[in-house]
Amino acid sequence: MLKTPYLLxxxxxxxxxxxxxAQGIKDWRPEFAIGQLRLEGCKADLQLPDMSIEQAxxxxxxxxxxxxxxxxxVMSDAWNAVLIEAIRAGMDIASGLHDLLGSKPELVTAAKxxxxxxxxxxxxxxxxxxxxxxxxxxxxxxxxxxxxSVGKMYTALAxxxxxxxxxxxxxxxxxxxxxxxITGNGVPLDAVVADFMAGSVEWLTPDNDADxxxxxxxxxxxxxxxxxxxxxxxxxxxxxxxxxxxxxPTRTHMRGLxxxxxxxxxxxxxxxxxxxxxxxxxxxxxxxxxNTSGLDPQAAKACLEEIERRMGLPTVDPFRDGADRLxxxxx
Amino acid sequence: MLKTPYLLxxxxxxxxxxxxxAQGIKDWRPEFAIGQLRLEGCKADLQLPDMSIEQAxxxxxxxxxxxxxxxxxVMSDAWNAVLIEAIRAGMDIASGLHDLLGSKPELVTAAKxxxxxxxxxxxxxxxxxxxxxxxxxxxxxxxxxxxxSVGKMYTALAxxxxxxxxxxxxxxxxxxxxxxxITGNGVPLDAVVADFMAGSVEWLTPDNDADxxxxxxxxxxxxxxxxxxxxxxxxxxxxxxxxxxxxxPTRTHMRGLxxxxxxxxxxxxxxxxxxxxxxxxxxxxxxxxxNTSGLDPQAAKACLEEIERRMGLPTVDPFRDGADRLxxxxx
Numbered sequence: 001m002l003k004t005p006y007l008l009x010x011x012x013x014x015x016x017x018x019x020x021x022a023q024g025i026k027d028w029r030p031e032f033a034i035g036q037l038r039l040e041g042c043k044a045d046l047q048l049p050d051m052s053i054e055q056a057x058x059x060x061x062x063x064x065x066x067x068x069x070x071x072x073x074v075m076s077d078a079w080n081a082v083l084i085e086a087i088r089a090g091m092d093i094a095s096g097l098h099d100l101l102g103s104k105p106e107l108v109t110a111a112k113x114x115x116x117x118x119x120x121x122x123x124x125x126x127x128x129x130x131x132x133x134x135x136x137x138x139x140x141x142x143x144x145x146x147x148x149s150v151g152k153m154y155t156a157l158a159x160x161x162x163x164x165x166x167x168x169x170x171x172x173x174x175x176x177x178x179x180x181x182i183t184g185n186g187v188p189l190d191a192v193v194a195d196f197m198a199g200s201v202e203w204l205t206p207d208n209d210a211d212x213x214x215x216x217x218x219x220x221x222x223x224x225x226x227x228x229x230x231x232x233x234x235x236x237x238x239x240x241x242x243x244x245x246x247x248x249p250t251r252t253h254m255r256g257l258x259x260x261x262x263x264x265x266x267x268x269x270x271x272x273x274x275x276x277x278x279x280x281x282x283x284x285x286x287x288x289x290x291n292t293s294g295l296d297p298q299a300a301k302a303c304l305e306e307i308e309r310r311m312g313l314p315t316v317d318p319f320r321d322g323a324d325r326l327x328x329x330x331x
Numbered sequence: 332m333l334k335t336p337y338l339l340x341x342x343x344x345x346x347x348x349x350x351x352x353a354q355g356i357k358d359w360r361p362e363f364a365i366g367q368l369r370l371e372g373c374k375a376d377l378q379l380p381d382m383s384i385e386q387a388x389x390x391x392x393x394x395x396x397x398x399x400x401x402x403x404x405v406m407s408d409a410w411n412a413v414l415i416e417a418i419r420a421g422m423d424i425a426s427g428l429h430d431l432l433g434s435k436p437e438l439v440t441a442a443k444x445x446x447x448x449x450x451x452x453x454x455x456x457x458x459x460x461x462x463x464x465x466x467x468x469x470x471x472x473x474x475x476x477x478x479x480s481v482g483k484m485y486t487a488l489a490x491x492x493x494x495x496x497x498x499x500x501x502x503x504x505x506x507x508x509x510x511x512x513i514t515g516n517g518v519p520l521d522a523v524v525a526d527f528m529a530g531s532v533e534w535l536t537p538d539n540d541a542d543x544x545x546x547x548x549x550x551x552x553x554x555x556x557x558x559x560x561x562x563x564x565x566x567x568x569x570x571x572x573x574x575x576x577x578x579x580p581t582r583t584h585m586r587g588l589x590x591x592x593x594x595x596x597x598x599x600x601x602x603x604x605x606x607x608x609x610x611x612x613x614x615x616x617x618x619x620x621x622n623t624s625g626l627d628p629q630a631a632k633a634c635l636e637e638i639e640r641r642m643g644l645p646t647v648d649p650f651r652d653g654a655d656r657l658x659x660x661x662x
Binding site for chain 1: 461462463465520521522523524525526528529530553556557558559560561562564565567568585588590591594601605606609
């Protein structure tokens with residue numbers, strides 16, 4: 001979907017956190033990140049070579065990725081001159097912001113003249129099929145969470161990295177805009193029309209070698225009333241062989257919904273298995289991934305041990321410990 | 332959403348079945364159906380007064396509803412002259428066909444000139460909110476099925492009719508194009524973007540009197556891998572107090588998926604309750620609606636009795652028996 005490698009555009013990002021999409025690309029696909037372009041006032045720095053458009057093109061960059069967000073996900077007018085320069089130099093522009101590239105007439109005109117693409121990864125780029133529910137060759141692992149934003153993308157990317165290090169066949173399958181920008185491909189599932197959700201996930205995770213694993217990025221939670229339908233479509237379209245439960249132990253309520261408590265890991269396990277068995281009777285829960293960033297190291301260790309004992313499953317924080325134990329559990 | 336009453340346009344429908352949307356309007360909202368308009372060769376007849384556009388307008392018709400389908404859901408060119416005449420006479424046009432009114436330049440131009448509306452009820456007409464999961468006043472009943480197309484819309488409409496006959500406050504809430512044309516309002520849920528599905532159902536079933544029942548039209552099935560995400564969004568957006576299980580006993584596999592068997596009513600009950608309790612801990616299954624059209628009267632009776640005994644819940648075929656027992660069970 002996206003041509004690689006990328007020039008990472010950080011714009012006038014007010015701090016390092018505002019450049020987290022670019023940071024994710026550098027962390028997980030360093031071979032795609034050949035340079036960064038920062039405007040005056042930019043407070044983020046990825047420790048990549050600073051490049052002009054001209055230098056980036058000479059170095060082989062094929063897409064300028066907008067890797068920073070302003071407040072409100074809006075594109076700054078100050079960016080326009082640089083983006084148009086990139087377009088005229090033959091680069092595609094890719095963005096995951098709410099504010100769409102396709103809504104900027106000056107960018108649309110420039111891209112049309114230059115014959116390059118403006119790619120808003122929040123929007124589906126193709127017409128997906130209706131799901132047919134047929135079993136596909138190859139193996140699939142899906143991260144499901146007690147809540148939204150508990151580390152499902154990180155878990156799947158860390159597992160992919162561990163599998164590649166062991167020489168295993170594995171592909172992270174992105175289902176959200178950050179994952180799509182990191183890997184250059186995927187389905188923006190929350191923007192797909194209802195009838196085609198599960199079909200888009202089948203399309204994303206097609207037949208593969210018998211020993212190949214798709215590591216599917218989770219979305220939402222079966223227990224989050226705003227997004228649970230997206231999660232179920234992911235489970236039924238993805239047909240996982242293995243489920244990894246993801247959790248954030250310091251959350252006191254569902255994200256954005258102070259009136260909803262979190263489910264227990266046992267409740268998540270039971271409902272995820274009940275729904276996943278409809279498409280794959282052999283599905284199992286193989287491990288648990290806990291985001292312990294809200295705990296000090298000692299409390300994190302105690303938390304992981306308690307959950308591992310209680311649930312009888314390998315339990316790690318992949319950010320602190322890596323994902324090796326989650327990968328070993330897949331065998 | 333639609334202005335009533337309607338002139339029902341049957342076009343050149345090749346048989347009575349092709350006019351089933353118009354028949355649904357006449358059956359469930361006879362007060363909306365002031366006449367029918369049939370073209371040469373039309374083989375359907377609703378036993379309504381045949382009217383020209385001029386007569387229909389004089390009788391008060393405000394919307395011409397396309398109530399018949401050609402093969403493939405395509406609009407016939409033969410229809411154009413009549414539709415344009417209706418537009419020029421000041422009527423809106425409403426359609427649930429795949430082939431969109433909005434894709435016909437001559438209709439679009441005529442409607443713009445006349446200041447009338449072309450309403451493709453398959454397409455969302457408004458921007459729905461993200462669901463917030465908050466409890467709302469009033470009661471809600473949702474029909475959930477072992478499969479798609481097992482009679483969920485019919486069940487909800489029959490319950491509404493029975494409740495109105497008793498003087499109860501009740502509103503059928505349409506979630507598909509046929510239901511929307513019948514009632515003039517609703518959400519085309521299968522065409523809503525993933526993130527807004529549950530929110531669209533919350534919007535459709537707002538706060539109401541404490542003794543008012545929304546009878547929400549079901550979609551898909553938790554057990555149908557192509558559409559299960561739509562169903563879960565309906566359960567979580569609808570926050571049902573009561574669930575009615577819908578079933579078709581002669582089905583040998585899930586609709587369109589010969590490789591998937593049907594769940595049992597017990598499995599449907601358990602999974603529907605497990606998911607619905609997330610948003611409403613007090614939800615109960617109150618009855619079972621069985622579409623016995625594939626059985627002779629004796630076999631139908633035996634089937635209903637067996638299910639009622641097994642499940643311990645009032646079990647009826649609302650087409651044969653009416654929905655009174657399902658309504659009594661809500662009290």
